[in-house]
């Protein structure tokens with residue numbers, strides 16, 4: 001028997017469900033990765049994620065070749081490329097990791113149909129999450145919409161079986177080298193019509209990059225609960241982009257965290273909880289695909305968000321980090337410059353856009369989708385709907401983050417703000433959170449003219465808060 005493994009969001013060799021199953025069941029196994037034109041054609045010409053994927057694919061190819069295999073790489077539409085390759089290689093089955101994003105589900109159904117016409121089977125395997133779809137349900141067999149009971153049920157359901165690795169090395173003899181006639185190697189970024197951004201090395205791409213970040217984080221994991229909320233501190237793992245593209249195994253991460261937690265580590269316990277949030281949002285998306293462009297709670301679709309020229313100008317100020325609220329602006333600069341934003345800041349800027357500027361969460365969600373290296377539909381939608389109060393288990397709408405107190409609390413010394421807004425560096429630790437409150441003397445001493453070196457605040461938080469409570473009143477009367 002021969003099989004083809006289609007790599008997608010699982011760009012690694014170790015602990016790989018689809019590859020393991022293919023190697024166990026077929027005598028010859030080929031591997032393929034498609035640079036999907038239906039996705040890539042919609043991206044800007046320089047995109048950090050394409051560079052990350054490109055470097056990760058090149059590393060995977062090298063690892064496979066060192067074991068007698070290799071990657072067949074194509075640049076096209078997988079709906080035609082996968083059946084064409086499967087047929088040219090005369091395989092009996094195609095294996096891939098399961099993807100619950102609605103667009104991926106639709107694509108895979110089409111590929112499966114084309115393969116079926118050729119008499120070839122397609123098997124998908126759980127690989128992105130620990131528990132997927134309907135594996136963790138309430139006693140009434142309905143999906144969970146609230147996190148804490150979901151998490152408790154998740155932990156009750158967990159046995160070593162679910163975290164066990166799918167070892168690939170011991171079956172690697174079945175890896176087959178790409179036939180010369182079909183082997184085109186990994187195209188250059190240029191061949192893919194992309195320009196380098198220079199970011200790839202800083203993102204540590206590939207399985208080796210994921211391993212490096214993981215080892216680094218394991219030194220810090222026990223303090224995660226105390227450090228994770230402070231953007232100037234190296235607290236979180238920075239593994240999200242690796243989880244997005246599968247250059248780390250979620251089972252390995254959850255296993256390590258669970259073991260440490262059982263050893264009494266509070267940091268590991270809180271970190272495991274974050275990994276469970278990830279599973280949670282994935283199952284929410286699976287059960288409620290309408291949330292892609294609707295509020296999880298339908299009554300919240302009645303909210304009238306600000307629109308028109310003024311809203312557009314405010315939205316542009318938010319995107320470009322020119323709102324006059326330093327923590328919000330520094331966070332947006334972090335996103336625009338690096339493709340990463342600290343979790344605390346994602347909450348702060350999402351709250352600011354929806355509740356201070358009154359702008360529809362979907363606009364912010366789309367901007368994040370373009371900019372985030374770790375962009376993941378389920379987590380991003382979940383995060384935005386949480387902040388906008390439209391989601392399941394969301395922040396109640398009357399809880400409105402104050403961007404200045406968030407700044408004073410989570411960046412007390414202004415270290416993060418100074419990193420991304422060096423023009424404010426001369427302000428005192430007290431004024432840096434709200435430069436418009438600094439005395440004229442302090443502004444002069446710091447060399448800052450508001451409106452020239454740094455914007456005046458685009459809205460008044462107290463007034464915006466009132467407007468938001470009014471805006472959400474439509475929900476209260478309907479709820």
Ligand code: FAD
Nearest residue numbers: 236237238239240274278343346374375376379380383384
């Ligand atoms: P760590 O703190 O080290 O957490 C470990 C892992 O847990 C993360 O890599 C991630 O996979 C998972 N995780 C952590 N928090 C969450 C969460 N709230 N929801 C789901 N998974 C979580 N995360 C994404 O991966 N992609 C997104 O597109 C995304 N968009 C977001 C948008 C908003 C508005 C908000 C509030 C949050 C969003 N998150 C998203 C969740 C979270 O901010 C990031 O996962 C986290 O900041 C990534 O950094 P890290 O890997 O250092 O996280």
